[in-house]
Amino acid sequence: MKGTATTLTRVLGFCALVTLAGTVVLGLWTTPPDVVQGELVRLIYIHPAIATMGEVAFGVTALASLLYLWRRTRDRRWDLLAGVSAEVGVVFASLTLVTGSIWGRPTWGVWWTWDARLTTTALLLALFLGYLALRRVPGEAGSRATRSAIGGLVAAVDVPIVHYSVNWWRTLHQGSTLLRRKPLIHGVQLEAMLLGFVAFALIYAWLVVHRYRVEDLATRLEDRGFETALAERRAEADELLEVVS
Amino acid sequence: MNGYVAAGYLVSLSTLAAYAGWVVRRGRQLARDKRRAEAGPTP
Amino acid sequence: MLRDALLVAGKDLRIERRSRVTTNQVAPFAVVVLVLFAFALDPDRGLLTRAAAGLFWVAVLFCAILAVQRSFSVESADGARDGLRLSGLDPAGIFLGKAGAVALQLVALEALLAAGVVLLYGTDLRGGVVLLATCAAATIGLAASGTVYGVLSAGLRVRETLLPLLLLPVAAPVLLSATRAWEVALGTGGAGDGAGPWLRLLVIFAVVYVAFGVVAFGALLEEA
Numbered sequence: 001m002k003g004t005a006t007t008l009t010r011v012l013g014f015c016a017l018v019t020l021a022g023t024v025v026l027g028l029w030t031t032p033p034d035v036v037q038g039e040l041v042r043l044i045y046i047h048p049a050i051a052t053m054g055e056v057a058f059g060v061t062a063l064a065s066l067l068y069l070w071r072r073t074r075d076r077r078w079d080l081l082a083g084v085s086a087e088v089g090v091v092f093a094s095l096t097l098v099t100g101s102i103w104g105r106p107t108w109g110v111w112w113t114w115d116a117r118l119t120t121t122a123l124l125l126a127l128f129l130g131y132l133a134l135r136r137v138p139g140e141a142g143s144r145a146t147r148s149a150i151g152g153l154v155a156a157v158d159v160p161i162v163h164y165s166v167n168w169w170r171t172l173h174q175g176s177t178l179l180r181r182k183p184l185i186h187g188v189q190l191e192a193m194l195l196g197f198v199a200f201a202l203i204y205a206w207l208v209v210h211r212y213r214v215e216d217l218a219t220r221l222e223d224r225g226f227e228t229a230l231a232e233r234r235a236e237a238d239e240l241l242e243v244v245s
Numbered sequence: 246m247n248g249y250v251a252a253g254y255l256v257s258l259s260t261l262a263a264y265a266g267w268v269v270r271r272g273r274q275l276a277r278d279k280r281r282a283e284a285g286p287t288p
Numbered sequence: 289m290l291r292d293a294l295l296v297a298g299k300d301l302r303i304e305r306r307s308r309v310t311t312n313q314v315a316p317f318a319v320v321v322l323v324l325f326a327f328a329l330d331p332d333r334g335l336l337t338r339a340a341a342g343l344f345w346v347a348v349l350f351c352a353i354l355a356v357q358r359s360f361s362v363e364s365a366d367g368a369r370d371g372l373r374l375s376g377l378d379p380a381g382i383f384l385g386k387a388g389a390v391a392l393q394l395v396a397l398e399a400l401l402a403a404g405v406v407l408l409y410g411t412d413l414r415g416g417v418v419l420l421a422t423c424a425a426a427t428i429g430l431a432a433s434g435t436v437y438g439v440l441s442a443g444l445r446v447r448e449t450l451l452p453l454l455l456l457p458v459a460a461p462v463l464l465s466a467t468r469a470w471e472v473a474l475g476t477g478g479a480g481d482g483a484g485p486w487l488r489l490l491v492i493f494a495v496v497y498v499a500f501g502v503v504a505f506g507a508l509l510e511e512a
Contacts, residue, residue: 004272024254028246039247046257069507091264095257102253126457133453137444150504151440151454154433157496158458165461165489169468203261210268217275224282 004213009206016202023199026192034189041189043103049196051096051121053204057089058128060208062156065149079145080219082152083135084211086128088204093125119166127155127162141219289384292377296385301392303362310393314354318397321347322404331409340411341470344401345463349430351397352459353452355390356434360442369442372509379506383435387501391431398423415473418483422473425490426466432497433458439508465489 005013027045034041064082067073100118101111112118134151137144304310325343329335336343363369372382402419405411413419437454441447469486 003269003276005269020258024258028250028254039250042247042250043253046254050257091260095260098256098260099253102249102256106249123457123460126460130450130454130457133450134440137446137450139444146507147440150436150508153504154436154440154454154458154497154500157500158461161461161489161493161496165464165486168485168489169464203265207261207265207268210265210272214268214272214275217272217279221275221278221282228282 004210004217009209012202012206012209016199016206019195019199019202023192023196026188026195031189031192037107040103040106043099045189045192045196046200047096047099047103048193049200050092050099052197053200054089054092054096054121054124056201057085057092057204057208058124058156058159060085061089061128061131061152065152065156068145068149069153076141076145076219079149080212080215081208082149083132084208084215086131086135086152088207088211090125090128090132091207092200092204093121093128096121097125114169116167116169119169120163123162123166124159127158131155141223289378289381292381293384293388296372296377296382297388297392298385300359300362300386300389304358304389304393307362309358310355310396314351314358314393315397315400317354318347318351318401319404321350322401322408326408336409337411338476340405340409341474341476342463342467343409344405344470345426345466347401348394348398348426348466349456349459349463351401352390352394352430352434353455355393355397356431356438356455357448357451359386359390359435360438360447364442369509379509380502382509383439383501383505384498386438387428387431387435387498390435391427394427394431395423398427411474414475415483418469418473418487421487422466422469422483422490425487425494426462429462429490429494429497430459432494432501433462436497436501436504436508439505462490462493465493 023045027042031042031045033039037044061082064078064085068075068078068082097118100121104113104118105111131148131152135144135148137147139147322343325339325347326336329339363372402413406413434455437451437458441450441454444450465486469483469490472483472486
């Protein structure tokens with residue numbers, strides 16, 4: 001095995017690349033400019049998809065934390081998955097803010113505005129950055145996993161509260177374009193947007209699988225290194241004892 | 246092409262590519278370390 | 289459980305009374321923060337009076353971090369955590385006791401800060417019931433979420449920097465809701481739906497984190 005790739009991830013990665021290329025071609029060239037938004041509508045083919053995958057990633061973290069804490073399903077794999085998904089989620093959430101900002105500048109005239117969805121996303125990002133910082137604190141594996149799982153849940157429980165409080169506070173973001181009775185966009189635009197969702201979902205899956213394997217390898221190597229060091233020290237002690245006796 | 250649109254696509258794709266590249270490189274490095282560890286200590 | 293809670297809260301408050309950290313360090317800190325806000329926002333332009341609600345709650349949030357940190361640093365010395373763990377007290381009781389002690393200190397600090405806001409910013413404290421209800425709900429929420437994160441980061445070497453990073457985003461809805469509720473009461477905010485939804489949100493936050501702490505504290509105390 002050369003790295004963390006397997007046939008599954010190669011197929012997954014290939015599909016992700018193809019759909020992503022399709023999204024880019026459809027989004028940047030095939031689709032017409034919008035009547036209202038002009039060229040800027042092209043960001044709609046990636047921005048909501050990235051944002052959704054960020055939210056899905058944090059949902060996976062919360063679920064995996066819960067499964068780890070529940071004694072009957074306790075397994076270090078859930079802990080690994082929670083951490084890995086949060087990390088990928090942080091990447092997606094950051095990109096959500098960046099692409100949103102890039103769209104907001106020409107549309108609203110400002111890079112940042114205290115709009116409900118923007119603020120919620122920013123707080124979500126801060127919550128999970130804290131979670132990742134908590135995970136990075138070294139410690140005994142089991143207690144670190146429990147600590148992280150509870151920390152992840154505390155953060156996840158906060159998400160709906162943040163959502164409602166910020167929503168009451170401000171609302172300026174345009175409503176969801178897709179999830180309406182009659183979607184606002186049609187034809188090739190809708191196809192581009194849906195393809196974007198597929199592409200970023202595949203990218204998320206690919207990243208999580210690879211990152212999971214990397215994390216798994218890293219912890220195993222760490223354990224092994226610890227055991228080797230322990231065995232060496234024991235051998236030294238035995239030698240010393242022999243010399244003494 | 247609109248500059249904002251190009252910047253948005255460029256930032257998103259390059260960030261994801263960089264992250265994916267880092268993950269793959271780290272995986273290769275760890276796999277190599279693991280092979281070495283399994284081969285045992287070099288005499 | 290309640291008896292254990294009272295026991296732990298009594299112990300923490302007794303430590304505070306003897307060590308006087310809250311009165312001699314946190315309370316002056318709160319006042320200094322209020323004065324710093326006055327430097328940052330020109331007092332002559334009426335900004336301070338209009339922003340008083342928000343500034344008050346930001347100061348409370350800072351004090352909450354200090355109070356929580358203090359609440360767990362007294363447990364870190366002499367293996368007091370192990371003593372607590374082995375004491376046979378109900379973990380839920382320990383949680384309620386520690387959170388209760390933090391909440392009581394916060395109430396005292398809020399009273400001080402409110403006096404400071406009146407004296408320094410010229411705020412007229414109107415709408416007393418809403419103000420008090422907001423304080424009660426927000427304080428319980430802050431104390432509960434703070435205590436959960438406090439024990440989470442208690443045994444760690446990086447706790448001083450980790451706790452604010454963990455607690456501040458989680459407590460952001462409290463800051464937001466409490467500030468809006470106070471603005472409604474003080475009449476400094478824009479026209480809104482009144483303080484009702486904000487108070488409701490604060491109560492929900494408090495209930496959620498008290499429940500969370502009661503359920504999860506045992507696991508945290510054992511493993512962390």
